[in-house]
Amino acid sequence: AMGTTVTIAQAVGGNDKKRTSSAIGNTVTLFLCVSVVLMAVLIFFVRPITGLMSTPSEAVEGTVQYLTICFIGIPCITAYNIISSVFRGLGDSKSPMYFIAVACGANIILDYLLGPSGAALGTTLSQAVSVIMALIFIHKKDMGISFGRKDCILKKDVLGQILRIGIPVALQDGFIQISFIVITVIANRRGLSDAA
Numbered sequence: 001a002m003g004t005t006v007t008i009a010q011a012v013g014g015n016d017k018k019r020t021s022s023a024i025g026n027t028v029t030l031f032l033c034v035s036v037v038l039m040a041v042l043i044f045f046v047r048p049i050t051g052l053m054s055t056p057s058e059a060v061e062g063t064v065q066y067l068t069i070c071f072i073g074i075p076c077i078t079a080y081n082i083i084s085s086v087f088r089g090l091g092d093s094k095s096p097m098y099f100i101a102v103a104c105g106a107n108i109i110l111d112y113l114l115g116p117s118g119a120a121l122g123t124t125l126s127q128a129v130s131v132i133m134a135l136i137f138i139h140k141k142d143m144g145i146s147f148g149r150k151d152c153i154l155k156k157d158v159l160g161q162i163l164r165i166g167i168p169v170a171l172q173d174g175f176i177q178i179s180f181i182v183i184t185v186i187a188n189r190r191g192l193s194d195a196a
Contacts (some may be wrong), residue, residue: 001031007158007175008089019158024086025151035078040196042071051181053181054188056195066120073124076131081104083134090143096136103130 004027011019042049055063064076080103084096103126110122188195 001027001081001166003162003164003170004082004085005089006165007161008086009091012090020090020145021147021151022155022158023089023162024145025147025149026084026154027086027162029154030159030162031078031082031151032075035075039071039074042074043068046071052185054185055080056188056192059195069120069124069138073120073127076124076127079131080127082135083131083138087134089143090145093139099130101133102133106130 004023007023011017011023045165049067050060051065053063074179080099084099085095087095106129107122107126110125111119114122184195
């Protein structure tokens with residue numbers, strides 16, 4: 001997503017609407033494919049993942065349910081991040097903040113209504129709400145760009161730039177998340193009370 005923001009911002013700065021549209025289209029294609037594949041792989045391996053995390057036996061079924069719902073929500077989370085990166089690349093950093101504020105509000109309300117067992121569903125649904133809101137906003141606001149199917153065809157140079165910028169940032173964030181998982185594994189190995 002960061003690679004997209006930078007690529008779009010450079011194209012907008014250079015007043016290259018064709019490249020802007022191409023960057024948006026390539027991003028949509030890339031992340032749609034990645035999110036669907038990632039969702040399928042993670043759902044398939046949800047039980048081994050739960051085992052690798054040393055989840056206490058009393059919490060395995062709840063963890064599997066929670067993770068399954070979270071994994072199903074990956075396309076929504078990805079869509080929100082992509083929409084936000086496009087807005088930021090176009091110079092609008094306020095709209096993504098409003099979308100995430102709505103998602104946070106919806107998450108709090110849904111968590112309250114659904115209770116602890118529905119926390120994953122609340123999070124996933126709130127992300128979906130923010131994506132729908134963003135899409136409505138895009139539809140109603142003239143953003144000065146347009147893109148069609150031809151822009152969604154992957155282009156080596158555009159995709160290369162997005163990945164060249166985005167992969168190092170993704171690795172950095174990924175290592176932070178891996179550290180968090182290691183801490184979770186350590187807590188899980190101490191038993192249910194400590195893990196909770």
